[in-house]
Amino acid sequence: MTSQQLLLAASLISLPFASIAQDKFANTITAADLEKHLRILAADDMEGRETGTRGQRKAADYIASQFTAEGLKPIVKEADGKLGYLQPYTLYKKNWGDFYVSAGGKRFEPQKDFMPNGLLYLPTETTYETVFAGYGIGETNYDDYAGRDVKGKAVVVLDDEPKAADGKKLVSGTSDASKWGGPNGWRAKSLLAKEKGAAQLFIVSAESAEAFKQLLTQRSAMQARFNRLSLKPGAENVGSVGVFLITSDMAAALLNTSAATLNQTMTQLAQATKPIASSLTGSIEMKADRVDEKTESSNVLGFIEGTDKKDEVLVVSSHYDHIGISADGQINNGANDDGSGTVSVLEIAQAFAKAKAAGKGPRRSILFLTVSGEEKGLLGSQYYADMSPVIPLEKTVADLNIDMVGRVDDIHLGKSDNYIYVIGSDKLSSELHKISEETNQKYIKMDLDYKYNDPQDSQRIYYRSDHYNFAKHKIPIIFYFNGLHPDYHKPTDDIEKIDFKLAEKSARLVFYTAWEIANRDQRLVVDSNKQ
Structure with missing residues (x-):
């Protein structure tokens, strides 16, 4: 057997083990853990997590504590020269x-x-x-x-x-x-x-x-x-x-x-x-x-350094802010919007941290970015992308953004709940779109619904979450979303209505997709402009 044949045989043998490794870490993302985090982030004492409020700051501290516990690196340079997890910014x-x-x-x-x-x-x-x-x-x-x-x-x-x-x-x-x-x-x-x-x-x-x-x-x-x-x-x-x-x-x-x-x-x-x-x-x-009138807020960043391609960085994002307390005193807990996306980021970060600790860390670095200010006009992600990108944008290969993935929308009620809306995957990179579909088919087999990817979408969903502040800089994105529901932006968006098994499946899909992007040989090619 020639050396080339030996190499090919070894690579073929290693493929199932690579898949087994991915499955092992993907399986650490569980409905129970998602619920555990969400019961904290969507609790009344978070006061609806409105940007610039005590509740938002409390939520930021919790996210940072989880990044610390999982061993993610702090990456934001603080005033004293030390590195931290919080990226502060001023709003007016x-x-x-x-x-x-x-x-x-x-x-x-x-x-x-x-x-x-x-x-x-x-x-x-x-x-x-x-x-x-x-x-x-x-x-x-x-x-x-x-x-x-x-x-x-x-x-x-x-x-x-x-x-x-x-x-x-x-x-x-x-x-x-x-x-x-x-x-x-x-x-x-x-x-x-x-x-x-x-x-x-x-x-x-x-x-x-x-x-x-x-x-x-x-x-x-x-x-x-x-x-x-x-x-x-x-x-x-x-x-x-x-x-x-x-x-x-x-x-x-x-x-x-x-x-x-x-x-x-x-x-x-x-x-x-x-x-x-x-x-x-x-x-x-x-x-x-x-x-x-000045007010202060912050994004929360956790970093896992890659190996041979560590200078290229994949972003996995969500927004952890919500709309706070209504005029009548009711708390808008935002369990789905976007508590579901934020706890998904925490679980995906934990899975990659465990992989790295086991010597299976990603080749590319991964930035876990949870932002505030989304409900005020995508301001936290705008600050990061337009004014203070901790990772230079030219080194950012893609953003996988998760927003509202814990509920079945009206369109799918009474039908299969094995779905997720995939938005933007083909807007800038045909490779990303292909990876998205192939990864889903290989590992998760959800119905990928492209309803809101339609340029004629009257809701303009593509422009309404934090991924867009990366897309406008020609950075490929995927926006994962389960649709609107009657409790959207109401005090009734509560944890009792979250489908944690659906959220688990969605989070695992993002994990597998991130794994593929972070470990492939070549950086994603930007070859399309369908925005």
Whole structure:
């Protein structure tokens, strides 16, 4: 037998043992251990882990203690020159100062008469002409902006999207909401308004004061997360398009008309199959001043050094923050969002630490990155990737991000729960996508659902978790996700509803995928740009 034949035979013999080694360490990731960690991180005394609060700091300390216990290296340089697990960063809370909209002799105020969505800074009173633009939709078959000049104006539009008599949406021609409808339709409408040159956008989202109060309650979590914190102080977004949810009564005042006339126009629009001409216009004065307030937060980093390829680093990430305590005093424990992802990272880190202790450590280094600030706009991962990457981005080979993997979503209720949404695996690297599918087929055999990987996804899930701050730097990513559920961003997202066997299976899939990436001969090739 030649030396080459001996080498080939040895390699073939070693393959089953390599697989056995992986299985041994993957099997240390258990439902029981995931539950043990989550009962601590999603407990009431963590106070909902809101970024910048005592509960968030307590959660950070717990994660750091687990990294210490498992022997992960601290990698963040501290002020005294020592290395630690916490990566501190400063955030600036944008509190409203003098903020109002005046029209028709009436003064309207935030959270009482209207709800601002997003960051706006307008330090001096400014006058705008107002114009009504139907539903604010811009499609070939339904264009509310056709023939309308809205440049520099405040545009008033209706929420949701028009329907035909049979209930089907006019834009899509089906019963499914298009990007213009549903609770996130305002995103598409605001982007289009900005594209058309509008200065402000007012969306009629409630027809009465009582309905508006309900809207405030329903969207309190959204208000808490929308750009209330920033990584930079000062007056950013001066002159940006503000988005406001308002009542029909306020809309009538903005358009210098009566509630009855506006309601008649709204009824005509609802009954029509195409946009209708409207001469409703008016004038407003508004001011939106903001004041900075500092708050401190931190990411938590644990590091396992590789062997012959240790200068190349794989990131495994999650966010450990949540939305804190509601106005009515209820604690949002965030068991699924993203307690499930964070405890998965802890278990995967433990598995790799055990492998390293047994002499089976990864060839590439692995950074276990748990971030805060996600619920405030992906700020913790933005700080890491844009401002202070502990590992240079050019040495970062991929990010495997885990967010909300402990629940079965409405789409899969009553069906198989052996699934996970895989998002972004093919966006930047065809190799990563292939590794993802082959690893799953070899070890886990979950149904990989690509619903939210669709570029036309109206939820825009690809852009809504921390992996995106790596993807925008052309670093390949996979986002693991089990979908939305009725308890999303509510106090009812509690540990009793977590499917720990599902979370175990998902975490093991991430472990096996990380093992393949960390131990392959060649670094992943970036050969695609489907973002």
